[in-house]
Amino acid sequence: MAATGVRLDLDGRPIKPMTICMIGAGGFIGSHLCEKVLFETPHKILALDVYNDKIKHLLEPETQTWADRIQFHRINIKHDSRLEGLIKMADLTINLAAICTPADYNTRPLDTIYSNFIDALPVVKYCSENNKRLIHFSTCEVYGKTIGSFLPKDSPLRQDPSYYVLNENTSPCIFGSIEKQRWSYACAKQLIERLIYAEGAENGLEFTIVRPFNWIGPRMDFIPGIDGPSEGVPRVLACFSNNLLRRQPLKLVDGGQSQRTFVYIKDAIEAVLLMIENSARANGHIFNVGNPHNEVTVQQLAEMMTEVYSKVSGEPPLESPTIDVSSKEFYGEGYDDSDKRIPDMTIINRQLGWNPKTSLWDLLESTLTYQHRTYAEAVKQAISKPVAS
Numbered sequence: 001m002a003a004t005g006v007r008l009d010l011d012g013r014p015i016k017p018m019t020i021c022m023i024g025a026g027g028f029i030g031s032h033l034c035e036k037v038l039f040e041t042p043h044k045i046l047a048l049d050v051y052n053d054k055i056k057h058l059l060e061p062e063t064q065t066w067a068d069r070i071q072f073h074r075i076n077i078k079h080d081s082r083l084e085g086l087i088k089m090a091d092l093t094i095n096l097a098a099i100c101t102p103a104d105y106n107t108r109p110l111d112t113i114y115s116n117f118i119d120a121l122p123v124v125k126y127c128s129e130n131n132k133r134l135i136h137f138s139t140c141e142v143y144g145k146t147i148g149s150f151l152p153k154d155s156p157l158r159q160d161p162s163y164y165v166l167n168e169n170t171s172p173c174i175f176g177s178i179e180k181q182r183w184s185y186a187c188a189k190q191l192i193e194r195l196i197y198a199e200g201a202e203n204g205l206e207f208t209i210v211r212p213f214n215w216i217g218p219r220m221d222f223i224p225g226i227d228g229p230s231e232g233v234p235r236v237l238a239c240f241s242n243n244l245l246r247r248q249p250l251k252l253v254d255g256g257q258s259q260r261t262f263v264y265i266k267d268a269i270e271a272v273l274l275m276i277e278n279s280a281r282a283n284g285h286i287f288n289v290g291n292p293h294n295e296v297t298v299q300q301l302a303e304m305m306t307e308v309y310s311k312v313s314g315e316p317p318l319e320s321p322t323i324d325v326s327s328k329e330f331y332g333e334g335y336d337d338s339d340k341r342i343p344d345m346t347i348i349n350r351q352l353g354w355n356p357k358t359s360l361w362d363l364l365e366s367t368l369t370y371q372h373r374t375y376a377e378a379v380k381q382a383i384s385k386p387v388a389s
Ligand code: NAD
Pocket: 023, 024, 025, 026, 027, 028, 029, 030, 048, 049, 050, 051, 075, 076, 077, 078, 095, 096, 097, 098, 099, 100, 115, 119, 137, 138, 139, 140, 141, 211, 212, 213, 214, 215, 216, 221
């Protein structure tokens, strides 16, 4: 667990201990990245977020060996004059802060655009002006829909990977019309990517852009009514976990035919650590980080989660484990969907030699074991409470 001995980068050079300014450190990805950095490296973290519930175990107790290597700053980057000073104190800034749940993209499009573009601007500016390296979290959603999705349903070209595999340098970004506000997120992320790229080209900013493809695992989002709002709609892992915990059918939006590839958070964090510690190989690059071997339709994901949850909880599945729901009913007006997301791994393989390891079954087993252990009792109690009249 301790950071002992000299760490070497991929080219055999010693890695100097660094200070990382991690914005959004209290979120799902941030919490796993903080653990990785504290447990396996000598680096220090300035952890910035408005919340710290998911990293509380790292901040207390102060007797832990890593306690002097993490410092939490409760900061809203929208309006806090301490931001530039903290970026200046660090060698590297990692920006994870964002509104990034699809239920918000069409219902809170202004907050989504401000959060993913406007609020990220000062971070980019301070890094550029102070010659600090930046690792910025974008999204696989910048690819939007696949070219293949526009072909006739029976076209044999739909089977040709060049019509659906998403490559950082060659794939276009295809979004729906403006009234489909789902794309407010992808569009804001694309513009901040372009701005960062331009800062690199014109002002020499050292940057790396990460495009996560559905990273999932423990601590993702919240369970509505338990550690989040009762009416809240988190991402699919938490939605389905909530249904399973409450013994309700899993809701398949528009029949659950969209396809996704899921990667285990612990595999993905390995990739981020390689980026942190191999700046010469990571700077100037945009990286897909996903697991092309873990592709399923949302319906298949629901079926697999039902089977795995039954195994880890010991409870038999429902007779009708899923139910169809329209996207308008589930997300409201302006929702649209990405049809298919398979990451091309050529660039991350070549630059960092990274490959994901965990199968979908295994990652669901460890994640749903965590969900059951963490929430089953609280859900049981919440269900048994009489509803206030
Ligand atoms: P998350 O919501 O769990 O974490 C984001 C964190 O940023 C939260 O803790 C939030 O409090 C914080 N934050 C937001 N606005 C802030 C502000 N103004 N000031 C301070 N803190 C603020 O989400 P996550 O899954 O950990 O995602 C992190 C990043 O990765 C995001 O940029 C997201 O767009 C990107 N991403 C994640 C995935 C995924 O699979 N998890 C997929 C695509 C993109």
